[in-house]
Amino acid sequence: MNKKISIPERTVTRLCLYRRILLMLLPEGRDYVRSQELATLARGSSAQVRRDIMSLGYAGLPSKGYRVHDLLASIGELLDAPEVESVALVGVGNLGHALLSYLVGRRPNLTIRAAFDANPALQGLAIYGCPCYRPEDMETVLANYNIRTAILAVPAGTAQTVAERLVACGIRSILNFAPTRLNLPNDIYVEDMDISASLERAAFYARRTEDDSAAQAQS
Numbered sequence: 663m664n665k666k667i668s669i670p671e672r673t674v675t676r677l678c679l680y681r682r683i684l685l686m687l688l689p690e691g692r693d694y695v696r697s698q699e700l701a702t703l704a705r706g707s708s709a710q711v712r713r714d715i716m717s718l719g720y721a722g723l724p725s726k727g728y729r730v731h732d733l734l735a736s737i738g739e740l741l742d743a744p745e746v747e748s749v750a751l752v753g754v755g756n757l758g759h760a761l762l763s764y765l766v767g768r769r770p771n772l773t774i775r776a777a778f779d780a781n782p783a784l785q786g787l788a789i790y791g792c793p794c795y796r797p798e799d800m801e802t803v804l805a806n807y808n809i810r811t812a813i814l815a816v817p818a819g820t821a822q823t824v825a826e827r828l829v830a831c832g833i834r835s836i837l838n839f840a841p842t843r844l845n846l847p848n849d850i851y852v853e854d855m856d857i858s859a860s861l862e863r864a865a866f867y868a869r870r871t872e873d874d875s876a877a878q879a880q881s
């Protein structure tokens with residue numbers, strides 16, 4: 663069975679997190695990491711970490727743990743395309759600019775190759791090195807670069823129409839920043855990003871831990 667297909671979505675999410683942690687450990691000159699340490703940094707359990715890493719077919723050394731470079735390579739083998747993978751961005755407003763400035767050049771094997779915006783003032787520009795095209799050129803540009811993943815950073819009112827156009831042009835996966843539920847065929851992967859919801863959650867837990875501490879102090 664194809665390992666990439668059989669691996670559960672949550673495992674993929676955790677493996678992405680482990681990779682971020684491992685990349686933070688590298689500059690410290692760390693050769694090995696134990697499942698317990700990875701679990702603490704990922705806020706999970708060491709049993710979960712061991713299961714996830716076992717699903718990669720990689721095993722560490724009982725005496726030392728996992729070799730950081732080898733584990734990164736195993737995770738990369740599962741998550742990354744064999745060659746450079748190009749991504750598109752639609753909507754180069756405030757958020758789109760911030761995403762380009764952060765993401766361009768950060769990951770050599772996953773690169774934002776093309777941006778699209780309805781604003782004629784942006785079309786033809788290279789923004790943080792990424793060319794910005796007219797939405798009308800989407801089909802040709804996406805096909806030229808073989809792009810199957812897109813980031814959506816347009817206003818909510820236009821997100822559904824743009825998403826449908828992206829899918830019609832061959833996009834299989836969308837990272838959606840627009841605050842709207844996209845209605846797309848089931849075989850299209852959509853990941854919704856919502857900083858406000860995350861902030862609300864963080865504020866909720868701040869209040870809850872404060873309430874817990876107050877209750878403990880009273881008991």
Ligand SMILES: NC(=O)c1ccc[n+]([C@@H]2O[C@H](COP(=O)([O-])OP(=O)(O)OC[C@H]3O[C@@H](n4cnc5c(N)ncnc54)[C@H](O)[C@@H]3O)[C@@H](O)[C@H]2O)c1
Nearest residue numbers: 753754755756757779780781815816817818840855856857
């Ligand atoms: N998820 C989050 O955490 C988060 C955070 C900030 C913003 N947002 C959302 O991201 C989106 C963008 O926010 P922003 O602040 O950058 O807005 P913005 O108005 O600065 O930028 C939107 C850009 O989209 C372009 N655009 C509009 N319609 C288009 C179309 N049909 N095709 C191509 N381009 C089009 C506009 O020309 C503009 O450049 C909004 O939906 C906003 O609510 C989400």
